[in-house]
Amino acid sequence: GAVVSQHPSWVICKSGTSVKIECRSLDFQATTMFWYRQFPKQSLMLMATSNEGSKATYEQGVEKDKFLINHASLTLSTLTVTSAHPEDSSFYICSARVGDRGPNYGYTFGSGTRLTVV
């Protein structure tokens, strides 16, 4: 089935540094990648939608200069958290839509990245 590989699984960084998270679609082309953030015991919050070869669309309240998204190819999308602060500590997950409508239609998720900023 369609797999999205996300790295790193977890990262600890110092406040003020930047962290890059990668998501690769392994056996399909992901024209669109969705980036989510999830705080403990809360729902997934869509941060932005990235489309290959164009600028990402950010949700209201998400700083595009802080969360840089690059989707340069059909198999790779990256999220860079710039100048990270402790409040950015969260679980970041990418997702891509797979298949046409039908039994295999769905969204596949990366394994997530646990970011801790100290």
Add this chain to the structure above:
Amino acid sequence: GQNIDQPTEMTATEGAIVQINCTYQTSGFNGLFWYQQHAGEAPTFLSYNVLDGLEEKGRFSSFLSRSKGYSYLLLKELQMKDSASYLCAPMDSNYQLIWGAGTKLIIKP
């Protein structure tokens, strides 16, 4: 506005059956997904309903009533590994998934 309503937490016994209900309000509708999410992990796909009725897939079944804005996930022959959060996620007219906080299911021996 867009809204998802699911119970926060449910408890069931190993081997039993449990039904997790979901009511939703969205701007347009293009189907509804159910996902399973274990603590500290990403969601995994369980089912997708776009037409009214019941979709059965092994121990899991999902039902949809579009007129009522209602869906449920039915889990049979519960196993300890089914302890997880279950997320109901309808898709709006822009094909964007709308997420609730999910239902935490606790399975007891």
